[in-house]
Amino acid sequence: MPGSKKSRIGTPSEKMELEKEKECSRAPIRLLLVDDEKGFVDVMSKRLARHNIQTTQAFSGSEGIRLLKRSDFDVAVLDLKLGDMDGIEILKIFKKMDPHMPVIMLTGHGSQKASVEGMQYGAFDYLTKPHELAGLMEKINDAIRRREKTDDTNEIASR
Amino acid sequence: MNRKPIPLSPYYRSLTRNMVLLVMVISLTPMLLVTGIILDQFSTSHHEKVYAHLGELVLKHKQNIDSFLDEKVQNIRFLADSIDFGRVGQAVMIAEDLSRLQGAYGTVFVDLGVVDENGQQAAYAGPFKLEKADYADADWFKKAIDRPCYISDVFLGLRGSPHFIIAVRKTWQDRKWIIRATIDFLSFNGLVERVRIGETGFAYILNREGQFQTKPIFDFIPTLDIYIRYFSTLERMGKEVEIQERLDGTGVKSLYVSALLKGGDWLLVYKQASSDAFSDLRNAQIIAVIIFVFGGIAIVTMAVWMSGKMVRRIATSDNEKEIMNQQVIETGKLASIGELAAGIAHEINNPVAIMFEEANWLRDLIEDGAYKDEADIQEFERALNQIRTQGLRCKEITLKLLSFARKTDSRIEDLDIGHLIEELMALSAQRAKYSNIELVTRIEHDLPTLSASYSELQQVFLNLINNAMDAMDKTGGTLEISAKQEEGQILIGVTDNGPGIPKANLGRIFDPFFTTKPVGSGTGLGLSICYGIIEKMGGGITVKSALEVGTTFEIRIPVKTGEGQDNQTVAEPDTCN
Structure with missing residues (x-):
């Protein structure tokens, strides 16, 4: 029923509309997406772009590290299962290169152990593939908010 | 688990057999050795004891009999000294002497006589009518006339009943006289007859011709050469008592204890069936054998029962192990399949995630109202193709998995x-x-x-x-x-x-x-x-x-x-x- 859709505020899509407006009003979030599945990276980049997120694609761990060396990112999304390197190793390197950048891990089913290990090494959160975009957005926003907060405290502390 | 008894395979049967044999050998061998050694020791010491006892017994009786005979000779010799040969013809005097002797020594002396050197009985006192008897051809007289004193073998003589004679030679007026007395056979026999031990032990006396000098309780005919051997053995070895164990005339194993009497003229023999003499030993042996048999039966029963039980337990545990091995293989199969499944799940996750995101992307596009111009249509087609491609990828993986699972x-x-x-x-x-x-x-x-x-x-x-x-x-x-x-x-x-x-x-x-x-x-x-x-x-x-x-x-x-x-x-x- 298309008629009733507008009258009700609070449906998921409308909430997203509101979020979207909020997202559009500020500078785009710079996100590093590391996953060896090109099809996945492509479609994710497109979808994230609609939410004012600018995605940089990396198809392997080493490529991700190279990109991180060249430029800063607000947040990184890292698939734990990559062809060339162990996801946890990449996470460790990321955290060493930029301790303040939140890293959200993507894992397959049945690899909760790896997720827990990742959290111990400083990952911000994890998501199990396949996932709803909303879930990922929520975690990205959380991560950004957390980062801003810590940046502020750091600035106060450094002053 | 209610496990039915499974029939044992040949392997377990031979295992049982070996265990039974081993247990039996190990437990019966020491038992047999100990019993054997103890029995042997006991038998040796018991033999020694019996031999010593019998030897002493025979020796004692030999001395008894010898001293009895000695005493009788002394009696007659003493009497001879008091005889007045001048009045030898008077029967009254010698009758007095006899009654004196009988008064002192009981009825051992049956009669008394005085014989001149020609063998004519000059005087006689006693129950038989033997006055004027002629002993000139009698065996004892011939021997007695050459010796100071003589004890004859037992013989029937003129009176027709067994007896023996003690004769003492005396010289009076250059003529030799012999005073002879007849010893009551029954009272002499009593000396030997008293020797009775157990059921079969008895004694008898033989002369050098192998003739009985006493009346044995059991009637048998002595084998001469064996007794002659005893005589010679005792004389040669200078032993007082000879003990032998051999089969007697009726085939019964017997103990023979012998000793010389009367300066080697007679042989005192004590005979007893071995089974009787060693009856204590036999009893001990029977008890030992009974204990051994029962112990053996107990050991065999235990060995068979225990081995059977143990082998059955081994068989059961072997069987359980076999089942467990089977389960371990199953577990391992599950583990390797689980490992495989994890890999496949991940493999399938990627295309699924792409499809999922592409579908969502399409929805995003529709939400944005972007389905009018050429570029939008192309994006639609690309996304749909991607979904199709990824779907095929999934299908491929599932097919592989199916072909694997089909063959489990x-x-x-x-x-x-x-x-x-x-x-x-x-x-x-x-x-x-x-x-x-x-x-x-x-x-x-x-x-x-x-x-x-x-x-x-x-x-x-x-x-x-x-x-x-x-x-x-x-x-x-x-x-x-x-x-x-x-x-x-x-x-x-x-x-x-x-x-x-x-x-x-x-x-x-x-x-x-x-x-x-x-x-x-x-x-x-x-x-x-x-x-x-x-x-x-x-x-x-x-x-x-x-x-x-x-x-x-x-x-x-x-x-x-x-x-x-x-x-x-x-x-x-x-x-x-």
Whole structure:
């Protein structure tokens, strides 16, 4: 029923509309997406772009590290299962290169152990593939908010 | 579990037999030895005791009899000194002497006579009418006339009843006289007759001719030469008592104790059946034998019962172990399938995620109202094609998985080993890609078909492939599987160039539960299951490894296999709950 859709505020899509407006009003979030599945990276980049997120694609761990060396990112999304390197190793390197950048891990089913290990090494959160975009957005926003907060405290502390 | 008693196989029967024999030998031998030694010792000491006792007894009686005879001779000699030979013709005087003697010594002296040197009885006193008897031809007279005193053998003589004579020679007025007295046979006999021990022990006296000088209680005819031997033995050895054990005339084993009497004229013999003399020993022996027999029966019964029970227990535990081995193989199968499933789940996750995101993207586009111009339509088509492509990818994976799952029963079938290996390599391709491992298969064409269980062989190679990949997980490398035919066997090599296996672990690598993986990551069953499966097929599995070079597992499977497999060890369904 298309008629009733507008009258009700609070449906998921409308909430997203509101979020979207909020997202559009500020500078785009710079996100590093590391996953060896090109099809996945492509479609994710497109979808994230609609939410004012600018995605940089990396198809392997080493490529991700190279990109991180060249430029800063607000947040990184890292698939734990990559062809060339162990996801946890990449996470460790990321955290060493930029301790303040939140890293959200993507894992397959049945690899909760790896997720827990990742959290111990400083990952911000994890998501199990396949996932709803909303879930990922929520975690990205959380991560950004957390980062801003810590940046502020750091600035106060450094002053 | 209510386990029915299973009939034991020949192996367990021979085990039972060996155990019974061993227990019997071990327990009966010491028992036999101890009993034998004790009985022998006891028998020796008892023999000695009996011999000593009988020897002493016979010696005592010998002395008794000798002194009895001596005493009688002394009596007569004393009497002879008092005889007035001038009045020898008067019967009254000698009758007085006889009554004096009888008064002093009882009725031992039967009669008394005085014989001149011609053998004519000059005087006589006694119950028989022997006055004027002529002894000139009598044996005793001839001997007595030459000696100062003489004791005759027992004889019947003129009176027709057994008796013997004590004669003392006396010289009066240059003429020799002999005073003779007859000893009452019954009272002399009584001396010997009193010697009675047990049921068969008795004594008798023999002269040198082997004639009885006493009346033995048991009637028998003595064997002359044996007694003559006794005489000579006793004289030669200078022994007082001779003890021998031999069969008597009736074939009864008897003890003979002999001693010389009367200065070697007579032989005192004590005879007793050995069984009687050693009746205590016999009793002890019978008791020992009874104890031995009952002990033996108890030991045999225990041995049979215990062995039976133990072997049954061993059989049961063997059976349980067999069942457990079967379960271990099943568990291992599940573990390797679980490992495979994890890989496949991940493999399938990627296309699913793409499809999911593409579909969401399409919805995003529709939400944005972007389905009017050419570019939008093209984006739609691209997304739909992507979904289709990823769907096909999923289908491919599922098909592979299905073909694997289809063959999980352990039925024996004809199979193409090359195909099996290719299939497993394809399944492992995704993991190999992640771990940077190059997969190489070199399989000879026209390999003969194997008769084996597809799922079991799958398990063997899956385990080996997984192990090799685990070894190269961090470093990457090459995994090569080769298969060729050689001397009626198919030879399969699984080679990796991982870090290799340390020598210390190489020997234990096929042991169950041996693992070098962290706790919780490996069951330590994989290779032991491989080993079990290959052994069951009549093949063999060996490992060669060098550190920093790599590891090769080599499997040999006979081409003709799978026949006459021993299935009896597999538990019947009703034997376990």
